[in-house]
Amino acid sequence: MKGDFTRNTFDPAKHFSRVLMQQGRVTLDADFNEQAAILLDYMRTLAKDLIGPYAAPSAYAGFRLTFDAATKDLIIGDGRYYVDGILVENDEPVPYSLQPDFPLLAADPLAAELKAPKGTVFWAYLDVWERHVTYIEDDEIREKALNGPDTCTRAKVVWQVKALPAASLPQPNITPAGANLASCSAPLGGLMAVSRALMAARIKPGGVFKDACVTPPDSKYRGTENQLYRVEIHQSGAAGTATFKWSRENGSVASAWLGTSGNDLKVSRSTGFAAGNWVELIDDTQELMGLPGALVLLTKVEGNKLTVDPTTASPATATTWTETLVNPRVRRWDQTENDVIHLAGGAVPLTEKTASADAWIPIEDEIQIQFSPNGQYRSGDYWLIPARVSTGSIEWPPLTDANGLPVVVDGVTQPDPLPPDGVEHHYAPLGFLSLTGTTLSLGSCRCTFDPASSCFRGGSLPVGAHLVKPFNFDARLLSEEAVEESKAEAVLRKRKKPGTA
Template sequence: MKGDFSRISFDRRNHFSQVLMQQGRVTLDADPNEQSAILLHYLRTLARDLIGPYGGPADALGFGLAVAANPNRLLIGAGRYYVGGILCESEGCDYAVQPDYHPQPPDAKNKCPGDALLQQLRQPDEDLRFWLYLDVWERHISWIEDGHIREVALNGPDTCTRAKVVWQVRALELRNLRERLQEQRDRLQKLYEAGGSKDPALKARIDALDAALAELDVDPGAALPCAAPLAGLEGLSDAWLAARLDSAEGPGNPCEIAPDAAFRGAENQLYRVEIHQGGDGDTATFKWSRDNGSQATPWLGSEGDWLLVATSRDFALHDWVEITDESDDLDSRPGLFVQVAEVAPGRLRITAPDGGLPDPAALKLPKLRRWNQRDAGDVRLRDGAVPVQESTGGKDNWIPLENGVQIRFAAGGSYRSGDYWLIPARVATGDIEWPHLPGGGTPQLQPPHGVQHHYAPLGWLGYGPDENGANSFQLSDCRCDLWPINSCARRLLANGAAPGRDAVPGRGAVGKVAGGKRRPAPKPPQE
């Protein structure tokens, strides 16, 4: 959420049920935002407890899969589905052209294989099987991403922003899936053996990956499990960060905060530390902003080294700005960093990178976002971002941001582009808001505050002989039915009185390649 917020105050551990307004009091943005977060937490937790990790209504079960021929296309059915308690709604679409995901098509001219599933649809291979799943997360939407948010009757001022549920149907080929699970298992095993405490939670994750690999180790043509691949998908990056304040001279004990440590900024800030380039501790980088990364502007065009922008008011000499567009945001890809060399009204002159700049006319909703990292002291930027330097060998490696704020990363992390942490800093207290271990002396390591991803299996797709011996695409269905509590509604559904239960034909059609036989028509639970 890269909005101009004072802070994000919701914490489920507080167990608050309401935010109660009082007369004559100052109102901050954090109060109504927390009320919305409380309500969403209750609704989604209730849905998750009742439905389970994923499921959809039997009379409007969405995201059914079917292959249409001439040319071969994978169709995604209309309807509803709940993932992690979050409602996902589909109007029906093509896998290649989803509302918030456009996989790269194969390009033989430029020798680009593109998306593996699209390549399979174009040139079927009997040796390949694909696991299809839903990736669900929330995206922050400002007027830059959706101009309809602004009220034209008031000359379009920037008011509230929005949070949008994004769903993406993605595919993983079986062999790549096994490799991914094995790499993750090996990384966790190395981390487990390196730690003297033998963390039981880490061991449980390793055991889950071992079980998933065993379930996926099947003969060609055998049935494949729906849920086993979920063990390799993480809702948040496996990365941990702590924040603290340091005095100008620095503390004597690296595990303690100096008595004179204080936030030395002149204004209240909401620091955002966000992973830029993902990977392990050797390859990952991060960027940071003192205003939650909220300073952004549309990129309108170029004139040589000058970038034409909607407003240059929030940019200054030597700022690092990140160029991104819609595809970067939806694919969780880092943008391109350039540095500001001169500022003029509606224009920014930048130091162009070696590879040059992309053509803004070829991008969808391109924008520039300001970040605040700089070369300073021992910090040296890599392509405009700060290299992640983990704490290793029992030594805490604190990385300075500014005004006494410091951060450190735990060893053995696996970082994903876009995951972030928020650090509110307050002038009145001279402190930052960050949890500490019992005793109050040591800052506590925290997982990313977001972006939280939720996953659900949809099915397996393969290619091979059908019941008549002719080669065709075979689909298995991994979706779960949610039947109404009302007994009359259950009887109506069982008698076929709800023709709209599947917008895409072929539900339950399972061929030899995908494993199993055609699943019989579902029956409602016993009354």
């Protein structure tokens, strides 16, 4: 999450139950965020333990798939679903091609099959992840009375219904009629929660993290000395294809992109940008599709105009602003080219450790990173590295041996290679489907659960609906009208503005 944070202190391995504020102490964002993370982790772990990895409440089971012959589109049913304990909500039926948080590629194979059926079998699944939202993406979260400054940011649960041809799965001959628990869940193993990769970070042996209080005359940065470095995958792939970018401020320096005139980008604010910066031009569509934006080099900053070097834009139309862009923005990154680092399209080529080369990659101020062999890297996945001047080092766990002791080689404590801090994806199968004419064959993979209370079992009564007869009550006798009324009330409640009755 690209916010202006000090660090992320939540560690489930420590089993903290809450954060306790003390009087007369400095309040940090990390403490507040850790409390929210502790509670959220508890709730989601509890939900997963009780419900299982994925299931829907029987009274309002969401994400049922049907076919609309008139529009030749798949309809995703309204309701709720739980995936790894995460509550996923769809407030109203939506077409597959018009999902709110999943812009389809023009060549989407399932969409093409729905328009012109060839009998191809697809495995449909739910992809769930958390997206970071700032005032640039949703200006309503900013308090207008402050006349400009933003405060807190938000995290949003994003759901996306996706599909893979059954022929590409480990069991390629599954048909809708053959859908069962084993066949439904088998393809999940091929989906990545996060990049299957490891990265280590360290201070160069013999080096000392530069004291930010001693600032060279030509330095461009004169803010706080403590940093939260972010190393983020730019181009997906394996080593040799994958690239990364990095930021000393967690990628939080960004501005709304309002238009283009020649080589000038009009932005809402230019604070934090300077000539020589590489910036990323991206919008919601690219982010939701898991695609990186274009990196371009700034040559001048004047007022709220950022001038770019047009020769660095790839494609050449990358700097073109249009009305079709959704919340376009400009984000600063801090990688630069030097005698050691040679950029590729503005990003750093990713190299891995080998038997003959340690392949430590310099960032700045003696900070180095190293990628372990045989990684699979996905665009947007990232690692965070807090750097602190008071200790002259970074916060990174050491590699430990079987006895839990730090591993020391040639007098140097070795850093532990870690998986990415995010973005973590969670998956649930929805079903195997094929289309013959206008007839949809669906082998459902959806699971449901009843409420724990015996009064509400049977799949006919949403939790929280009013009981007509509190005793000797059979929920299955409740009318369909009452069920629909309860669902409507739930949707209305979600749409109410904060502070309204």
